[in-house]
Amino acid sequence: MQHKLWEVFKHPAPTQGLKWGVQFPHGIMSYRTKRHATEIAQASKILRLKGKKYYVDPVNGDDSNSGLSPSQAVKTLAAGQALVVDGHNDVLMILGNADKPLVPKERTP
Numbered sequence: 001m002q003h004k005l006w007e008v009f010k011h012p013a014p015t016q017g018l019k020w021g022v023q024f025p026h027g028i029m030s031y032r033t034k035r036h037a038t039e040i041a042q043a044s045k046i047l048r049l050k051g052k053k054y055y056v057d058p059v060n061g062d063d064s065n066s067g068l069s070p071s072q073a074v075k076t077l078a079a080g081q082a083l084v085v086d087g088h089n090d091v092l093m094i095l096g097n098a099d100k101p102l103v104p105k106e107r108t109p
Contacts, residue, residue, distance in 0.1 A: 003021075003023035003028075004023060005023055005024070007022070007023050007041075008020060008021070008022055008034065008037045008038050008041050009021050009022075009023070010034075011030065014030075015030075017032050018030035018031060018032055019031075019032060019033075019034075020032070020033065020034050020036070020037035021037065022037050022040055022041045022044075024044065051088050051089030051090040051091060052068065052083075052084075052088070052090050052091075053068075053090070053091045053093055054067040054068065054074070054080050054083045054084060054090060054091070054092050054093065055067055055068070055069060055070050055072070055073035055074070055080075055092075055093045055095055056073055056074055056075070056076070056077055056079070056080040056092060056093070056094050056095065057070065057073035057074075057075065057095040058075060058076070058077075058095075060073065060095075061073035061074045061075035061076075061079075061095075062074065062075055063075050063076055063079040067079070067080060067083050070093075070095060073095055077092075077094075080092045080094075
């Protein structure tokens with residue numbers, strides 16, 4: 001079943017306790033509670049009006065990419081941080097899974 005963008009819906013077959021879904025332009029994201037799903041959907045509606053979304057993918061990304069889509073994700077958090085502009089409401093979307101956590105390196109003064 002196709003849902004409207006930003007629509008919150010109850011999964012017909014929930015897995016791993018993820019009972020609620022939200023339809024995003026890139027696909028469906030799943031959440032444990034309706035409240036959490038609703039808050040994410042509302043925040044996403046606001047964020048899509050301003051700023052750019054940049055993507056970081058530590059497995060498949062390349063720091064020479066634009067970072068403007070999941071298929072053009074940069075590889076490192078540092079490269080992603082270099083793309084966002086302070087005050088423009090830009091967002092860094094981190095792609096990955098629990099097997100490969102993304103941990104930033106400590107900055108040295």
